[in-house]
Amino acid sequence: MKFSAKFSYVVMCLGVAVLTATGIGVFTFGKPPMTHWVLILHMMAAPVFALGLAAVALTWADLCRKGSTPRLGAAAKVLFWIILFCGLVVILTGVLPMYPLFGTGGQRLFYLTHRYAGIVLATAILLHLPALRSRPAQ
Amino acid sequence: MGCQPAKDCKLSAFPPIFVASAGEFLKYPKKEALTVMLPAAKSSKLKPGKCPSGFLTLFLLATLFIGVAGAHAEFLKTESRTPYLHNIPLKDAEGKVISVPATVGDNGKPQDPKAPPYSTEMTCGKCHDYSVINQGWHFNEASGIVKPGRPGEPWILTDPATHTQIPLSYRGWKGTFKPSDLGLSDLDFLTNFARHFPGGGVGDPDKIDPADPKMGRMQITGTMENDCLICHQAAGNYNVEARATALKGQNFRWTPTIAAGLGTYGSFRNAGAMADQWHPGKPVPATLPAIKYNRAKFDADDNVLFQVTRRAPSGNCYYCHTSQTALEDARWHSDQDIHLRAGMICVDCHRNGLDHMIVRGYEGESKDRIISEAAIALRARIIQRDDAAISSDDAHKLARRQLESQSGMIDTLTCSGCHANGRLGSPRPIHKGMPPIHFQKLTCTACHSGPLPESQPEIVQTSLAHKLGLPLPARGKNMAPVIVEPVFLYDANGKIAPYKMVWPSYWARLKAGKLTPLLPADAARDADLPKQKAEDAVRDPFNSKPLTDKQIADALESLAEASTNGEPVFIAAGKMYRLEKDKLVAEETAAAAPYSWALAHDVRPARQALGAKGCADCHSGDSPAFFGTTLARGPVALTNGVSKEMWQLRGEDKTWIKAFALGFEVRPFFKLTLLGAALVVLVVLVHYVPRGVGAITAALSAKKPPQ
Numbered sequence: 001m002k003f004s005a006k007f008s009y010v011v012m013c014l015g016v017a018v019l020t021a022t023g024i025g026v027f028t029f030g031k032p033p034m035t036h037w038v039l040i041l042h043m044m045a046a047p048v049f050a051l052g053l054a055a056v057a058l059t060w061a062d063l064c065r066k067g068s069t070p071r072l073g074a075a076a077k078v079l080f081w082i083i084l085f086c087g088l089v090v091i092l093t094g095v096l097p098m099y100p101l102f103g104t105g106g107q108r109l110f111y112l113t114h115r116y117a118g119i120v121l122a123t124a125i126l127l128h129l130p131a132l133r134s135r136p137a138q
Numbered sequence: 139m140g141c142q143p144a145k146d147c148k149l150s151a152f153p154p155i156f157v158a159s160a161g162e163f164l165k166y167p168k169k170e171a172l173t174v175m176l177p178a179a180k181s182s183k184l185k186p187g188k189c190p191s192g193f194l195t196l197f198l199l200a201t202l203f204i205g206v207a208g209a210h211a212e213f214l215k216t217e218s219r220t221p222y223l224h225n226i227p228l229k230d231a232e233g234k235v236i237s238v239p240a241t242v243g244d245n246g247k248p249q250d251p252k253a254p255p256y257s258t259e260m261t262c263g264k265c266h267d268y269s270v271i272n273q274g275w276h277f278n279e280a281s282g283i284v285k286p287g288r289p290g291e292p293w294i295l296t297d298p299a300t301h302t303q304i305p306l307s308y309r310g311w312k313g314t315f316k317p318s319d320l321g322l323s324d325l326d327f328l329t330n331f332a333r334h335f336p337g338g339g340v341g342d343p344d345k346i347d348p349a350d351p352k353m354g355r356m357q358i359t360g361t362m363e364n365d366c367l368i369c370h371q372a373a374g375n376y377n378v379e380a381r382a383t384a385l386k387g388q389n390f391r392w393t394p395t396i397a398a399g400l401g402t403y404g405s406f407r408n409a410g411a412m413a414d415q416w417h418p419g420k421p422v423p424a425t426l427p428a429i430k431y432n433r434a435k436f437d438a439d440d441n442v443l444f445q446v447t448r449r450a451p452s453g454n455c456y457y458c459h460t461s462q463t464a465l466e467d468a469r470w471h472s473d474q475d476i477h478l479r480a481g482m483i484c485v486d487c488h489r490n491g492l493d494h495m496i497v498r499g500y501e502g503e504s505k506d507r508i509i510s511e512a513a514i515a516l517r518a519r520i521i522q523r524d525d526a527a528i529s530s531d532d533a534h535k536l537a538r539r540q541l542e543s544q545s546g547m548i549d550t551l552t553c554s555g556c557h558a559n560g561r562l563g564s565p566r567p568i569h570k571g572m573p574p575i576h577f578q579k580l581t582c583t584a585c586h587s588g589p590l591p592e593s594q595p596e597i598v599q600t601s602l603a604h605k606l607g608l609p610l611p612a613r614g615k616n617m618a619p620v621i622v623e624p625v626f627l628y629d630a631n632g633k634i635a636p637y638k639m640v641w642p643s644y645w646a647r648l649k650a651g652k653l654t655p656l657l658p659a660d661a662a663r664d665a666d667l668p669k670q671k672a673e674d675a676v677r678d679p680f681n682s683k684p685l686t687d688k689q690i691a692d693a694l695e696s697l698a699e700a701s702t703n704g705e706p707v708f709i710a711a712g713k714m715y716r717l718e719k720d721k722l723v724a725e726e727t728a729a730a731a732p733y734s735w736a737l738a739h740d741v742r743p744a745r746q747a748l749g750a751k752g753c754a755d756c757h758s759g760d761s762p763a764f765f766g767t768t769l770a771r772g773p774v775a776l777t778n779g780v781s782k783e784m785w786q787l788r789g790e791d792k793t794w795i796k797a798f799a800l801g802f803e804v805r806p807f808f809k810l811t812l813l814g815a816a817l818v819v820l821v822v823l824v825h826y827v828p829r830g831v832g833a834i835t836a837a838l839s840a841k842k843p844p845q
Contacts, residue, residue, distance in 0.1 A: 054814070101571065107571075107574050
């Protein structure tokens with residue numbers, strides 16, 4: 001695996017770690033809605049995650065397609081595509097509400113979707129890390 | 139009690155249907171019984187001076203029933219959406235119908251149309267339960283029967299000569315004084331504020347104590363009854379200026395008649411002057427001056443046409459509730475409230491039932507409501523009429539439940555209550571691009587009400603504070619009390635809302651940590667205050683020139699010499715001024731803190747709301763909502779007062795606000811980065827997912843090779 005793939009994965013994981021801590025953390029341990037410095041930290045981590053995810057998409061996609069090198073197990077591959085999909089949803093539901101396109105109903109839908117897609121994304125990455133370590137049986 | 143002379147028997151305002159049976163008489167109060175009978179008397183061609191014996195029997199029987207059963211009066215209702223033509227007889231304070239004498243008397247001499255002033259309690263109260271109405275929001279301030287609710291506009295005791303401006307309220311809103319705290323009696327309160335006070339409440343006490351040198355005066359001046367016409371007149375001929383003049387002279391008893399234009403003063407101008415001649419223990423004059431009525435107002439049956447409406451026109455509300463930021467001749471700049479522009483009137487939202495508990499329209503108001511016992515009793519009476527079997531106790535319980543349930547209606551008359559449900563065709567708010575957190579952090583009014591915020595809040599004048607509605611020399615922007623808006627503060631629900639703000643200003647004595655304000659008369663007597671020059675008084679009739687430090691120090695010195703009962707201090711513009719070793723010092727104290735109350739009007743439409751031009755309306759480094767400077771206003775130089783930015787007033791973290799605002803500067807790059815990344819991921823997904831799905835379906839459909 002190339003350095004660029006590893007680096008982009010690390011960047012994405014760092015972004016997700018901050019986003020999870022500030023996002024899910026507030027709802028689990030704090031008092032929603034997210035505001036003040038927590039919100040600023042969340043917003044600052046978002047581009048890091050997005051750029052990392054884009055880089056991961058470019059560097060990992062071919063590794064994770066069906067029939068590619070057997071270095072990655074099926075679970076790792078499936079989780080990768082889940083991460084990619086949820087990452088896309090999280091980004092779009094985060095950025096689209098910033099445009100004057102959707103009213104309060106749409107905003108709420110985006111907000112909830114962002115929240116639940118984020119939870120799935122964080123869970124998928126948590127599962128993906130051990131899945132990367134386990135090599136498929138030769 | 140018997141049949142009165144023919145003059146009384148000629149009442150004819152009541153159709154014969156009211157004379158159905160003896161049982162019907164039970165529905166009317168004793169003093170109404172005669173009135174009810176009389177139409178029949180008329181229909182039976184009763185001759186002047188005679189009462190038929192059958193009728194007398196019926197009357198006595200009815201009186202007996204009333205006396206025995208003690209049945210409560212029923213108020214007559216039309217129950218129709220057709221407005222009732224109020225062509226009705228006037229009644230005086232004794233409940234007697236007012237009948238103007240004929241132009242020429244029996245002796246052939248011309249007669250003046252003189253009669254006592256009409257009483258709204260007796261005239262309007264015939265059909266509209268005055269006791270219930272008198273517990274409404276406009277009248278119950280001192281009754282203690284309601285919760286104070288959200289702090290509202292106070293009465294501000296203002297005296298230009300002593301530079302006094304003290305927020306007063308009977309409701310005990312934090313930051314206001316109760317009149318009694320300052321030693322002001324109810325009569326003193328009326329002397330200052332009756333001009334914009336609708337009557338009732340403290341103006342119309344249940345009992346007058348003849349031993350009270352102030353209240354006892356009401357035996358002569360009369361009480362200030364709740365003047366229904368000030369809100370409900372629809373003809374536009376109610377004269378508020380004449381009313382204010384009448385009230386200034388303490389002509390309480392005569393005021394409704396004068397203001398309604400029904401007549402003029404017969405032979406006097408000032409009941410207050412008459413009351414000055416009286417003191418406790420001295421008998422009250424047996425006869426009081428009469429009104430010289432305008433005969434043209436009376437029809438042949440002594441009925442008077444009142445052009446009134448249940449739905450008070452907005453213009454009437456504005457007499458007391460005008461807020462004017464466009465001062466002097468700039469009123470044409472104002473677009474007015476969008477709701478009024480759309481054809482609504484104030485009472486479409488600010489509704490009330492008979493109890494006159496007008497919906498104030500703020501979030502959570504229903505929790506502040508208390509159902510008055512009078513309203514319950516009224517409803518219980520109706521329930522018992524519909525169901526004779528129900529006990530009085532059960533009827534009261536049911537009435538309370540019904541009224542409490544109906545108070546839920548209040549919540550549907552807030553901004554969101556109406557617009558979320560589309561009441562009255564209200565447009566459903568869309569708020570495109572606005573994150574929902576704004577609805578948790580801001581009231582609707584924060585973005586939609588009052589003037590758009592600028593680097594400093596604007597000066598606003600109100601009816602109650604600046605006597606708007608009454609002719610005065612042009613009110614300059616420095617006319618006391620100086621009130622500013624919008625100031626963005628947190629409300630009781632933790633949401634940011636726009637407020638009006640005023641800073642108290644008064645001379646006081648500080649003793650053992652307790653501050654006792656001096657009334658203007660005491661301050662004028664004891665403090666060496668600069669006298670306004672005559673030529674200045676013409677130019678500046680409101681004495682708005684600020685005091686210098688030296689003038690304040692001189693006044694404090696003279697106050698110290700006048701009395702040793704507490705250290706003299708001056709409260710102004712957010713600070714307390716005092717002398718320390720003959721040197722004037724000023725410090726910010728809680729006692730000098732401003733009083734603020736929420737503003738809700740004029741409402742601006744969506745495209746003129748704060749935020750309509752984008753997030754930077756608020757989220758920028760110089761946003762008025764966060765960085766607007768509120769300068770404390772008062773009778774001192776502006777530079778001497780307390781100055782705070784909005785974030786300081788709200789106790790917020792400036793660094794965070796600046797950082798957050800900076801985030802909006804880089805937001806375009808932020809969005810571009812995220813959208814670019816999303817595009818890359820999307821392309822990858824679009825490229826690989828169909829292939830993957832194809833491979834999976836191919837694998838699933840492929841036949842297994844034979845073993």
